[in-house]
Amino acid sequence: MLETLQVNIPSWSDLGYWRPELTLLSTFLVALIGDLIVRGRRPWVPFTLALAGMLLALGFAVADLGEPAHTVMGSLIIVDGIASFFRILFLVAGLATVLFSWTSEEIMGVKREAKGEYYALLTLLTGGMCVMAEARDILMLFLSMELVGLTSYVLAGYMRTSLRSTEAAVKYVIFAAVSSGIMLYGLSLFYGLTGETTFVGIREALFANPPHPYALLVVVVLVLVGMGYKIAAVPFHHWAPDVYEGAPTPVTAIFSVGPKAAGFALMIRFFYTTLVAGPEAAGTSNLLRLVDWPLLIALLSAVTMTYGNLVALRQTNVKRMLAYSSIAHVGYILMGFLLLTSDGLQAILFYLLVYMLMNLGAFLFVVAINNHLRSEELTDYAGLGFRAPWLATMMFVFLISLTGLPPTAGFIGKFFLFKAVLAQEWYWLAILAGLNSVISLFYYMRVTKAMFFTEPAESDGAAAPLAIKPLEYVVLAALCIPTIGLGIWWGPVRDFADQAIARFNVGI
Amino acid sequence: MYTQLLPVLLVLSVAVVFAAVFLGLSYWLGPRRPDPLKETTYECGIPPRGTVQIRFFVRFFLVALMFLLFDLEAVLLYPWVLLYGDFLSAGQAAFALGEISVFLAVVVVGLVYVWKKGGLEWQ
Numbered sequence A: 001m002l003e004t005l006q007v008n009i010p011s012w013s014d015l016g017y018w019r020p021e022l023t024l025l026s027t028f029l030v031a032l033i034g035d036l037i038v039r040g041r042r043p044w045v046p047f048t049l050a051l052a053g054m055l056l057a058l059g060f061a062v063a064d065l066g067e068p069a070h071t072v073m074g075s076l077i078i079v080d081g082i083a084s085f086f087r088i089l090f091l092v093a094g095l096a097t098v099l100f101s102w103t104s105e106e107i108m109g110v111k112r113e114a115k116g117e118y119y120a121l122l123t124l125l126t127g128g129m130c131v132m133a134e135a136r137d138i139l140m141l142f143l144s145m146e147l148v149g150l151t152s153y154v155l156a157g158y159m160r161t162s163l164r165s166t167e168a169a170v171k172y173v174i175f176a177a178v179s180s181g182i183m184l185y186g187l188s189l190f191y192g193l194t195g196e197t198t199f200v201g202i203r204e205a206l207f208a209n210p211p212h213p214y215a216l217l218v219v220v221v222l223v224l225v226g227m228g229y230k231i232a233a234v235p236f237h238h239w240a241p242d243v244y245e246g247a248p249t250p251v252t253a254i255f256s257v258g259p260k261a262a263g264f265a266l267m268i269r270f271f272y273t274t275l276v277a278g279p280e281a282a283g284t285s286n287l288l289r290l291v292d293w294p295l296l297i298a299l300l301s302a303v304t305m306t307y308g309n310l311v312a313l314r315q316t317n318v319k320r321m322l323a324y325s326s327i328a329h330v331g332y333i334l335m336g337f338l339l340l341t342s343d344g345l346q347a348i349l350f351y352l353l354v355y356m357l358m359n360l361g362a363f364l365f366v367v368a369i370n371n372h373l374r375s376e377e378l379t380d381y382a383g384l385g386f387r388a389p390w391l392a393t394m395m396f397v398f399l400i401s402l403t404g405l406p407p408t409a410g411f412i413g414k415f416f417l418f419k420a421v422l423a424q425e426w427y428w429l430a431i432l433a434g435l436n437s438v439i440s441l442f443y444y445m446r447v448t449k450a451m452f453f454t455e456p457a458e459s460d461g462a463a464a465p466l467a468i469k470p471l472e473y474v475v476l477a478a479l480c481i482p483t484i485g486l487g488i489w490w491g492p493v494r495d496f497a498d499q500a501i502a503r504f505n506v507g508i
Numbered sequence B: 001m002y003t004q005l006l007p008v009l010l011v012l013s014v015a016v017v018f019a020a021v022f023l024g025l026s027y028w029l030g031p032r033r034p035d036p037l038k039e040t041t042y043e044c045g046i047p048p049r050g051t052v053q054i055r056f057f058v059r060f061f062l063v064a065l066m067f068l069l070f071d072l073e074a075v076l077l078y079p080w081v082l083l084y085g086d087f088l089s090a091g092q093a094a095f096a097l098g099e100i101s102v103f104l105a106v107v108v109v110g111l112v113y114v115w116k117k118g119g120l121e122w123q
Helices: A012-037 A044-063 A081-103 A115-132 A138-156 A163-194 A199-208 A213-231 A239-246 A249-274 A279-284 A293-312 A318-337 A342-373 A389-403 A409-423 A427-453 A470-488 A491-502 B003-029 B059-089 B093-116
Strands: A070-072 A077-079
Touching: A012 A044, A012 A070, A012 A077, A012 A115, A012 B093, A044 A081, A044 A115, A077 A081, A081 A115, A081 A249, A081 A342, A081 A470, A081 A491, A115 A138, A115 A249, A138 A163, A138 A249, A163 A199, A163 A213, A163 A239, A199 A249, A213 A249, A213 A293, A239 A249, A239 A318, A249 A318, A249 A342, A279 A342, A293 A318, A293 A427, A318 A342, A318 A409, A318 A427, A342 A389, A342 A409, A342 A470, A342 A491, A389 A409, A389 A427, A389 A470, A409 A427, A409 A470, B059 B093
Parallel strands: none
Antiparallel strands: A070 A077
16 A cells, blocks of 8 residues: 655645746746747747746736745745745846847847747746745755756757857756756755755754764765756856857856856755754754854855956956856855855845846846857957947946946945855955955956957958947846946845845745 | 664675675686687677667657656656545645646647657658
């Protein structure tokens, strides 16, 4: 006689709290069918569907902001403060990418196939990322990671006839397979140690009988490998530069913020729930001491930011340079995880939001320039400050924000991160992060120098102004204005992050 | 500390020692008279030809992928059947039925997609 699992019986009413995800998933199917009906000849059909679906989902996500925490699908998924915060982040990033893809030659060029499927897949990717932020069970954790992963591989290899793009997709798949395997091993050991699959159950079992320190250390490190791969932390970053360089640039733009932020969302929910009972109870947990968690994270963070910045110094391809810079930013964000406190969490959330704006902006600028120059080399950026002055000025804003200079949002984000680290008295890490910011100034300003202080080459038409499309101006301005605005008036966003933390549910 | 694991260690060491002793003995005592026929790869009486690294037609990959997909769909129906009783007694039978219909509908959309894109044709 088979014994069935005890399940928390789900019902229709649960699904009411899951409207944004349901909207995104049905938009994916409708856009796919819509593309089949028009036989792929009218890409505006799936584009409009994807855009409408994302706007509707964003509307639902904003409307559900004040709702108390609810579980969906039995106990697999939870919609709480953190989930609502990340939903909005992902949907904004998704919307900006969908809009910008419409202008991109790499996606919409005459020779490209399956333009409709591209928009359908972007919608699915956004939906998958939302689920990643909501998983509260190791089964759902893995399923959502694979949903995001599988969609990403296809998007990375979207330019089927380009060798670089195909290489990116293959590398992505292979690295993902290995690190998923390692993480699954860690998760199975977690199950073996505790006999539970929900994060809350794991914590209760771990608190009731603390395991051997080495056992817990091995398990935590194995899980960190999988998540470190997703966020591209050194030493699990090897896939990132090649994939970022090979994938179509709009796809790279969403990769560098979406799945990365989703990986952080997963880390937040997993570690804040299993190792400590929420950010407020961080000081009382002895599991952190058992695995030497602060040292583990401090080392990961220090190595990641230093490596990312040092390698970025030598890059001549702007896309690749931004890929390494995004690795360095992962190092900064990891500083917030040091002691799993609410200060750290606030800094992480604020920085992720700011990072989404500025990094997406920088990558979309690369898309806009690539549409006209068909190049991402730094030498071809010479004189862009005169050929496309508004665009170059906005890129300058994104670059100083990525460096972390006032009066931009990047400065405030870094300020919160440094404050969280200094409050825990990890001085060496703060000093190292400060030095890293100085290093990063060099390569970000190298782009500025090329754009504003270098004369363009004396060949035909190389100095002519670029014909920038209105949509490109609109999307970049929509990212640039808050990048400056948040540097001057950051209160509302900090309160938004605080509300998310206040409604972060680690119980149920 | 871990005395209860001692029998496992004992079994493991006995296995290692046993294997090493007998492999060593047969290596040391056994006669060795190789000839060309003995050194060929054994393949049920047929002499092996060519290398093992041959190129597959890429269509096989697509067929395997679709087989896996629709096979897994059938596998996923079993746990649903097992849990249906619980749903029935909780008065949520309509929800369970609706959920699995959504799942099947998604798979059907996939089938339609594959069909229309010509994935089922062997060109």
